[in-house]
Amino acid sequence: MDIAAFSLIVQIFVLAIILLGYIYFRRKNLWLHGVLLVIATAIYSAAIFTIMVPLFLASPQNYIPNLGIVGIGNSFHIVLGCISEILAVFISARWIINRFDSRGCAGKELMRLTMLLWLASLLSGILTYFVF
16 A cells, blocks of 8 residues: 555544544534544644655655646645644644633634535545546
């Protein structure tokens, strides 16, 4: 298995954790919802710094924007992934700092925005993976 495929598997695993966290949110178990999303954020962060950044540094010419669809897709994936990572870390840190109180994490709107950005990054990453 190549490293890009492994990265894709990790991202799908993170998606499964996020979906499980959403289930617990719907069941009004906000503490378990928060724990699962912090775990998802930690795995996502680890994947970025141990898989994605080294891949980028090894061959930046594959990720530098160009006029082709692959270059645009990669740029879109990188930018949205970075923004969603920053927001996820911010939300997780606020939840932890506020002693696991759901009212202190950042609000539903920011969480929804983070999720939409992450999903867009995931989808653009999947499309880029299959184009290569």
